[in-house]
Amino acid sequence: MDTMTLEQRKKIHPHKYSLWIAMGSITMMFIGFTSAYIVKRSQANWLAFELPHIFWLSTAIILTSSLTVHLALKQFKERNMQRYKQLITLTAILGVAFAVCQWIGFSQMKNMGLPLNGPVSASFIYVIVGVHMLHVLGGVVALLIMFGRAYRTRVRTYSPVPIEVAATYWHFVDVLWIYLLIFLSIAR
Secondary structure, eight states: OOHHHHHHHHSOOHHHHHHHHHHHHHHHHHHHHHHHHHHHHTSTTOOOOOOOTHHHHHHHHHHHHHHHHHHHHHHHHTTOHHHHHHHHHHHHHHHHHHHHHHHHHHHHHHHTTOOTTSOHHHHHHHHHHHHHHHHHHHHHHHHHHHHHHHHOSSOOOOOSHHHHHHHHHHHHHHHHHHHHHHHHHHOO
16 A cells, blocks of 8 residues: 555545534534523522423434434445435434424423423523424434435445435434433433
């Protein structure tokens, strides 16, 4: 192997580098949200309440989707395109199911007398969970792009980079949700 090839292998792909920068920024934003939550929680008018149980169901869904995106990437790298298509489709469906569960959780909170413009503690849940849900939907868009590419008749390239980037982001929003759910359950 020549030295140029070794140097190129050590470099991170620009799309992957950009993703890591974005994930760092998103992490900092959620650290800010959870820090503000902790500060506001110490106020006398804080109302503690139990999170809707559907948030736990949505956790099972997003964990399953993390497995399916991992398997989709593996199938893509093995060039088993039929199985890849099935798994990337299932991952996108699970992502939408996660967002639907979150929306149902918001409806349950409203029915519990905890609207967005209600107690500050409920407003924090809406903002934190809602912003996370938007990031998940951004991931669903990326998965739908992968879905579209998987089903087009002419394949231009078999580069795994786009699916690696999408899978890494998907695992990130999965881990972020687990952190948020544990945090919101403990820090009531």
